[in-house]
Amino acid sequence: MAIKGAEKLPPSVRTDLIGGHFRSFRKDATGFLERLSKLGDVTSFRLGPQQAYFLNDPELIRDLLVVNAHKFKKGRALQRAKTLLGEGLLTSEGEFHLRQRRMIQPAFHRAQIADYSRSMVELAEETSDNWRDRETLDIDREMMHLTLRIVGKTLFSANVEDDADAVGKAMTSMTTLFNFLLLPFSEWLQKLPLPHSKRFKSARGTLDSVIYAIINDRRRSGENKGDLLSMLLNAQDEDDGSVMTDEQVRDEALTLFLAGHETTANLLTFTWYVLSQNPDAEAKLHEEIDRVLNGRSPTFEDISKLTYCEHVIAESMRLYPPAWAIGRLATEDHEFGGFPVEKGSLILISPYITHRDKRFWSEPEVFRPERWEMQSVKVAGQRYIYFPFGGGIRRCIGEGFAWTEGILLLATLAGKWKLELDPGQKIALQPMITLRPKYGMRMKIRSRI
Numbered sequence: 045m046a047i048k049g050a051e052k053l054p055p056s057v058r059t060d061l062i063g064g065h066f067r068s069f070r071k072d073a074t075g076f077l078e079r080l081s082k083l084g085d086v087t088s089f090r091l092g093p094q095q096a097y098f099l100n101d102p103e104l105i106r107d108l109l110v111v112n113a114h115k116f117k118k119g120r121a122l123q124r125a126k127t128l129l130g131e132g133l134l135t136s137e138g139e140f141h142l143r144q145r146r147m148i149q150p151a152f153h154r155a156q157i158a159d160y161s162r163s164m165v166e167l168a169e170e171t172s173d174n175w176r177d178r179e180t181l182d183i184d185r186e187m188m189h190l191t192l193r194i195v196g197k198t199l200f201s202a203n204v205e206d207d208a209d210a211v212g213k214a215m216t217s218m219t220t221l222f223n224f225l226l227l228p229f230s231e232w233l234q235k236l237p238l239p240h241s242k243r244f245k246s247a248r249g250t251l252d253s254v255i256y257a258i259i260n261d262r263r264r265s266g267e268n269k270g271d272l273l274s275m276l277l278n279a280q281d282e283d284d285g286s287v288m289t290d291e292q293v294r295d296e297a298l299t300l301f302l303a304g305h306e307t308t309a310n311l312l313t314f315t316w317y318v319l320s321q322n323p324d325a326e327a328k329l330h331e332e333i334d335r336v337l338n339g340r341s342p343t344f345e346d347i348s349k350l351t352y353c354e355h356v357i358a359e360s361m362r363l364y365p366p367a368w369a370i371g372r373l374a375t376e377d378h379e380f381g382g383f384p385v386e387k388g389s390l391i392l393i394s395p396y397i398t399h400r401d402k403r404f405w406s407e408p409e410v411f412r413p414e415r416w417e418m419q420s421v422k423v424a425g426q427r428y429i430y431f432p433f434g435g436g437i438r439r440c441i442g443e444g445f446a447w448t449e450g451i452l453l454l455a456t457l458a459g460k461w462k463l464e465l466d467p468g469q470k471i472a473l474q475p476m477i478t479l480r481p482k483y484g485m486r487m488k489i490r491s492r493i
């Protein structure tokens with residue numbers, strides 16, 4: 045018997061696996077989406093009972109993120125993330141989200157980022173001071189630790205470094221366990237005393253106690269340290285002058301902590317990897333850094349002169365976008381490219397796939413920072429052929445922070461070190477919440493000075 049409405053479904057791949065598309069997706073998500081993308085700009089698949097659609101066309105992506113954004117809310121992964129993040133910026137919806145976004149925005153203004161940039165360089169220098177010539181390091185871990193300390197410092201200030209480390213450890217175990225939350229039925233599984241659920245609860249408990257203690261201390265002292273936490277505590281609603289409750293500050297702080305460190309860490313890890321595979325680009329990068337900085341540390345003002353650094357970051361993020369997929373749930377019926385999409389459907393878009401599409405990029409698999417001399421990041425972004433930070437009202441609030449951090453960390457570390465891939469290192473992708481290197485990234489570091 046024909047399924048009702050099936051004749052209106054966009055093309056899909058056949059699957060003979062028990063568990064259907066859901067298993068194919070879990071086994072190799074980027075490969076699965078790539079196969080779908082070969083069938084058209086709008087394709088369909090099923091994740092268990094859920095009807096899902098995949099869009100790989102710039103105009104349709106704009107339609108989803110910008111033009112008709114009001115007809116969609118965050119996808120399942122972020123709905124589930126509420127267990128950890130509460131009603132933070134990443135997970136909240138509607139009027140509440142808009143209000144929070146307005147209150148938090150000043151923490152990401154240019155002057156604030158210029159201020160954070162000093163901590164970024166300082167901490168990158170500390171990392172550099174700990175490195176030894178010719179040692180082999182897990183660069184993925186080094187980058188994770190560094191970006192975590194940066195978010196920790198800009199959020200909580202230097203004198204709570206110990207606490208920031210405790211937060212960091214709990215964060216790391218939370219991120220690993222996060223995948224568990226995405227399993228079907230995890231809503232129920234979480235209520236059972238399984239090891240996963242217990243570890244999740246205990247990590248959440250650690251994070252909560254540390255963050256609430258910091259919030260209480262700061263409220264008591266009334267001090268304005270000029271960091272993100274002070275901004276959250278002092279942020280006032282423009283309309284009614286209200287401030288955030290401790291619970292809201294907790295949700296936002298944790299959200300920014302989580303959203304702000306793993307993404308930039310993975311961006312940098314893949315950047316070291318592509319540079320190690322492209323000696324010409326690496327040499328050009330070193331030449332620029334040596335010329336602009338002449339051995340000194342970079343500052344916020346240097347960023348406009350470090351154009352090749354910027355192009356390396358842009359190109360690394362094209363090939364390895366940390367937020368590799370973005371999901372939405374339709375809250376109303378809609379239509380994409382002539383195909384009706386019912387309320388309740390899941391819509392997926394993927395920077396990873398669109399950034400590697402031959403129709404929009406010449407030799408898309410090749411790492412070529414020079415392509416950004418011809419086409420600015422802004423223009424590619426406006427065309428939605430390049431959207432590592434999403435778009436519309438839910439666009440990444442930390443975009444300026446991330447560019448600044450990426451360029452300054454690259455300039456600080458590549459000024460002193462050259463990184464070579466360990467010959468035994470296997471390379472594969474692990475598309476979890478963010479795109480990670482599946483087997484880590486062991487690299488040998490060599491002094492350049």
Ligand code: HEM
Nearest residue numbers: 133134303304307308366367432433434438440441442446
């Ligand atoms: C290379 C680094 C980063 C990438 C690729 C990235 C990517 C993204 C993307 C694609 C979204 C939109 C998700 C969606 O529409 O469903 C997003 C949202 C968000 N990001 Fe980032 N991000 C990065 C760094 C950061 C940093 C450094 C921070 C904070 C310090 C941050 C905080 C956030 C927050 C709070 C949201 C939710 C915004 C909202 O919904 O209003 N991100 N990010």
